[in-house]
Amino acid sequence: MKYRKILPVLVAGSMIFGATHSLAGDVKMIANASVNVDIISPVDLRAVFLEEKSSIDGSHVGPVLEKDGPVHEAFLQEYLARSDDDLQEYYRALVFTGRGSMPKILGSDAEVVAYVARTRGAIGYVSNATGTEGVKTLAIGVVNNNVERRLLTRIEPGYPDTLKDLRIGGTVRLRLSISAKGNVEQVELLGGNPILGESAASAVKKWVYAAGRSRTIAEVSLRFGDN
Amino acid sequence: MDRRTAGLVLACLCIGQPSLPAQDFKIFDRDVQVHGFASQGFVYTDTNNWLTMNSNQGSGAFTDFGLNASSSLTDKLRVGAQVYDRNLGKLGQYHPSLDWAMVDYRFKSWLGFRGGKVKTTLGLFTDTQDLDFLRVFALLPQSVYPTDLRDSTIAHLGGDIYGSVPLRRGLGGIAYTAFVGHRSDSIYSGYPYFLSQFGIHIRSFGGLQYGADLRWNTPLKGLLIGVSRLNEDITAKGSGVSPFNPQAGIGPYFESSKADWANQFYGEYTHGRLRIDSEYRRYWRAQEVFNNTSGNFTDVRGWYVSGTYRVCKWLQFGSYYSRYTVTNTTSGLLAAISTPATDTNLPANHDYDKVITGRVNLNRFWNLKIEGHFMNGYGSAPYPNGFYTQENPQGFQPNTNALVVKTGFNF
Numbered sequence: 001m002k003y004r005k006i007l008p009v010l011v012a013g014s015m016i017f018g019a020t021h022s023l024a025g026d027v028k029m030i031a032n033a034s035v036n037v038d039i040i041s042p043v044d045l046r047a048v049f050l051e052e053k054s055s056i057d058g059s060h061v062g063p064v065l066e067k068d069g070p071v072h073e074a075f076l077q078e079y080l081a082r083s084d085d086d087l088q089e090y091y092r093a094l095v096f097t098g099r100g101s102m103p104k105i106l107g108s109d110a111e112v113v114a115y116v117a118r119t120r121g122a123i124g125y126v127s128n129a130t131g132t133e134g135v136k137t138l139a140i141g142v143v144n145n146n147v148e149r150r151l152l153t154r155i156e157p158g159y160p161d162t163l164k165d166l167r168i169g170g171t172v173r174l175r176l177s178i179s180a181k182g183n184v185e186q187v188e189l190l191g192g193n194p195i196l197g198e199s200a201a202s203a204v205k206k207w208v209y210a211a212g213r214s215r216t217i218a219e220v221s222l223r224f225g226d227n
Numbered sequence: 228m229d230r231r232t233a234g235l236v237l238a239c240l241c242i243g244q245p246s247l248p249a250q251d252f253k254i255f256d257r258d259v260q261v262h263g264f265a266s267q268g269f270v271y272t273d274t275n276n277w278l279t280m281n282s283n284q285g286s287g288a289f290t291d292f293g294l295n296a297s298s299s300l301t302d303k304l305r306v307g308a309q310v311y312d313r314n315l316g317k318l319g320q321y322h323p324s325l326d327w328a329m330v331d332y333r334f335k336s337w338l339g340f341r342g343g344k345v346k347t348t349l350g351l352f353t354d355t356q357d358l359d360f361l362r363v364f365a366l367l368p369q370s371v372y373p374t375d376l377r378d379s380t381i382a383h384l385g386g387d388i389y390g391s392v393p394l395r396r397g398l399g400g401i402a403y404t405a406f407v408g409h410r411s412d413s414i415y416s417g418y419p420y421f422l423s424q425f426g427i428h429i430r431s432f433g434g435l436q437y438g439a440d441l442r443w444n445t446p447l448k449g450l451l452i453g454v455s456r457l458n459e460d461i462t463a464k465g466s467g468v469s470p471f472n473p474q475a476g477i478g479p480y481f482e483s484s485k486a487d488w489a490n491q492f493y494g495e496y497t498h499g500r501l502r503i504d505s506e507y508r509r510y511w512r513a514q515e516v517f518n519n520t521s522g523n524f525t526d527v528r529g530w531y532v533s534g535t536y537r538v539c540k541w542l543q544f545g546s547y548y549s550r551y552t553v554t555n556t557t558s559g560l561l562a563a564i565s566t567p568a569t570d571t572n573l574p575a576n577h578d579y580d581k582v583i584t585g586r587v588n589l590n591r592f593w594n595l596k597i598e599g600h601f602m603n604g605y606g607s608a609p610y611p612n613g614f615y616t617q618e619n620p621q622g623f624q625p626n627t628n629a630l631v632v633k634t635g636f637n638f
Contacts, residue, residue: 043393052391052402053336060302081448085540086497088591089361092637095262097346097354098307098327101297102260121302 026074028130028223029138030113032122035059038151039139039220040123045079048123050090051100057150063103064112064124071109071127079140128223139220149178149218150210157203159224160195168193169225172200176218182209196224250638257298265292266359266635275605275627276618278375279316279420282629289633290314291357293326305331311357316618318375320415326357327382337390344384348404348440349455350491350506353380358637363535363545363586365598365633369578369613370529370551371491371508375417376611380457380489383408383436399444407437410459419465421611427467427480434461434484449497459487469517471560482516482523500537506530521561525610526554541588549580555609568609574625578606578613593636600629 029040036059040048047053049063066072068084076082082090094100104122106112109130116122117134126132163169172192177185184205189197200222250261268289272282280286290313297307311326313319329343346354355361356372366374385408393400411433412418419429442453460483467480493506507530514523533547552571571577584598605614605623614623 047336047391047393054302054333083500083537085537092262093355093358093361095260095297096264096293096295096309096358096637098295098297098305098309098329098331098341099346101299101305102262 026128027071027125028128029125029140030116030132030135031138032116032120033136034120035061035123038154042079042140045140049080051094060121061123062121064115064122065103065105066112067105067107075125149212149216151207152210153208155203155206157200157222160199163195172197172222174200174204174220176204176220178209178216178218180212182211257300259296259298261296262638263294264360264637266633268365268631268633270629270631272627272629274624275614277627277629278613279318279615279618288314288316303333317420318415318417322415324413337392339389340386342386344382345387346382347380347406349380349457350493351495351504359635360594360637363543364584365596365631368531368547368549369580370531370549371506373612375613378412378416383410385409397446399446402442405439409433410436417611424616427465429463429465432463434459452494455491457489460484461487470564481518482514485513485515487512502535505532517561521557521559524556527610528552543586545584547582551578551606551612552576553606553610574604575608576606577604579603592638596633598631602627
């Protein structure tokens with residue numbers, strides 16, 4: 001069986017590259033269709049969930065949280081660096097000084113997806129295994145020089161059948177070099193399974209961003225095997 | 228605790244508990260959020276009476292509660308208001324006040340505006356000092372956050388400009404607030420009560436207040452440092468007997484600021500379940516008192532270091548050391564009848580407080596705290612700091628130990 005020959009290599013690759021990004025790999029960001037971005041930086045993500053920012057690229061945004069659970073904990077640890085208790089204290093301080101409101105807090109992935117789908121500007125997080133019908137998935141990326149580049153054309157990467165059959169998936173992290181015109185010039189694999197990385201890189205090279213003043217660098221994460 | 232207070236707290240607990248999370252409703256298709264809180268404390272001291280309570284016999288005159296409503300009218304525009312009421316010994320006396328009521332418009336994350344009655348940003352906890360449920364301690368360090376003088380910094384009628392800016396090259400982020408407005412103290416607050424011991428009865432107390440706060444979320448994860456500045460121009464009006472001519476009887480009383488400012492420096496570090504806070508505040512006040520016949524110069528310096536640790540979701544412990552000193556000199560007619568207070572080694576001019584606290588979260592909305600204070604000094608004169616002559620007519624003891632038990636809930 002050809003699977004038996006390549007399996008150890010694939011598993012080893014997944015373990016080496018997947019270990020340091022396991023938390024990010026458990027969570028994916030979703031947004032209402034009205035949110036006019038496809039990629040959100042960790043800085044903006046933090047600002048949105050701490051109610052320091054209520055719009056991105058001209059789109060109104062508002063956070064939606066889960067009440068508890070591993071996805072909730074993973075999100076807080078990875079992107080807000082706060083415990084649930086600390087975050088609740090933070091929101092209460094906003095509420096009782098008039099500086100913010102308590103965000104929507106829901107009990108399950110399904111409730112988050114349903115609420116985000118029907119609520120203008122809503123941004124939430126769910127487990128990677130959750131279906132995301134009716135909402136858009138946001139890539140989380142870092143754009144250098146504080147310059148945000150709007151993604152105009154996005155091509156989804158193919159999922160190699162061999163890995164799909166073996167249920168080998170995970171998150172692939174890429175660093176992109178985007179020209180002033182908006183073309184992706186270079187792609188560098190930062191983490192994740194190398195075979196999935198190749199597939200992701202070939203798709204990302206076809207992405208087109210809005211024109212900018214100069215060449216910029218961005219980091220994006222793509223998930224394979226979310227269903 | 229009198230029957231009225233007990234009934235109120237019990238009613239709040241009974242009404243609030245079952246329906247706590249569901250306090251949102253719609254008006255004209257806009258979501259409106261309603262939130263509230265209440266706390267009830269008990270204080271026992273072994274020697275001096277504290278915080279205008281008869282604490283030496285054990286006192287439950289330590290109640291506060293608040294209720295707010297807010298709504299987002301547009302994506303950038305929010306409105307809201309909160310009513311607050313308290314009774315602390317002889318202070319507050321259940322006279323409700325509009326705690327804050329404001330319009331908040333955020334143009335960008337780096338530029339927003341708040342107008343109306345706005346909570347004052349000064350150091351880590353000035354704006355949240357009433358919100359007992361946010362922290363482990365039953366009483367914040369009194370050297371920097373004297374609860375009897377909360378009115379002096381709690382809010383201003385005016386406006387704030389605020390925002391936050393991420394810094395490049397991973398240098399963290401800066402948040403700023405600049406404010407200007409009018410401060411108006413309740414006549415049931417600590418300073419008017421302090422003056423009443425001299426036969427002076429204040430009818431109005433307040434004036435211009437302006438300042439700024441700058442805080443830096445540093446690249447070191449969990450470390451925040453900041454600085455605040457406050458300037459004031461305060462006037463008090465009332466009536467009283469002049470100590471220079473008591474035969475004249477009761478006449479008008481007037482005092483005003485010549486210089487009145489505070490500087491505050493602070494830092495906070497959180498690492499997992501551990502939180503460490505430290506602040507230093509210097510408050511300087513030069514006034515003209517007794518109808519411009521005398522000068523009064525007060526220098527208050529306070530600092531503390533506190534640490535808290537969350538053992539588990541329902542149990543936290545904390546401790547702090549708080550150090551307060553005050554000096555006072557006078558000029559004009561008052562200099563002839565008053566003694567300068569310049570030696571901060573005297574217990575009358577300092578208050579050093581060692582504190583240990585345990586907090587139990589009975590559920591997500593309801594907590595119970597037990598706190599011990601071990602104080603040296605009483606800092607009673609010539610500026611109020613918790614210990615008042617009216618409650619200690621027999622004189623002060625140099626040391627005071629206090630037990631504080633407090634419970635609170637919020638929704």
